[in-house]
Amino acid sequence: MADSVLIEGLVVETVVGVYDWERKVDQQLLVDLEMAWDNRIPGASDDVNDALDYSAVTERVVSCLQALRPQLLEHGAERLAAELQEVFGIAWLRLTLRKPGAVPAAQAVGVRIERGAR
Numbered sequence: 124m125a126d127s128v129l130i131e132g133l134v135v136e137t138v139v140g141v142y143d144w145e146r147k148v149d150q151q152l153l154v155d156l157e158m159a160w161d162n163r164i165p166g167a168s169d170d171v172n173d174a175l176d177y178s179a180v181t182e183r184v185v186s187c188l189q190a191l192r193p194q195l196l197e198h199g200a201e202r203l204a205a206e207l208q209e210v211f212g213i214a215w216l217r218l219t220l221r222k223p224g225a226v227p228a229a230q231a232v233g234v235r236i237e238r239g240a241r
C-alpha cells in the first residue's frame with residue numbers, strides 16, 4: 124500500500140537552537156510530512172472520519188514543536204514523529220524539518236527522518 128497524506132511547507136514559529144541567543148527568540152521551522160495512510164477507505168466513503176485529517180495533524184505539529192522548544196532539529200524531528208505516530212496511528216512517516224536562515228549561504232538546512240514501516 125503506497126498511499127500517503129502530505130503536508131508540505133508548513134511554517135512553525137518556535138524557540139529552536141543550541142545557542143544562548145536562540146533560546147530568547149522565535150525562529151521559523153519549515154515542516155514537510157509524508158504519512159502512510161490507506162486512502163481507499165475515505166476515497167470510497169467520502170467521510171473525513173476515515174481519512175488522516177491533515178488539518179488535525181497540522182494543529183498537532185504546531186503545538187508539539189511550540190511546547191518542545193528543541194535545541195537540535197534532530198530532537199524536534201524525533202519527538203514529533205513519535206507523537207504523530209502514536210496519536211494518529213500512522214504506521215510510517217517521512218519528516219523533514221528545515222531551518223531557513225540558519226546558515227546564511229544556504230537557502231535552508233535541516234534533517235529528514237523516516238520512522239515505522241509501510
Ligand SMILES: Nc1nc2c(c(=O)[nH]1)N=C([C@H](O)[C@@H](O)CO)CN2
Binds near residue numbers: 140
Ligand atoms: N545537525 C545539526 N546541526 C546544528 C543544529 C541542529 O539542530 N542540528 N543547530 C545549530 C544551531 O542551532 C544553528 O542552527 C544556529 O544558527 C547548529 N548546528
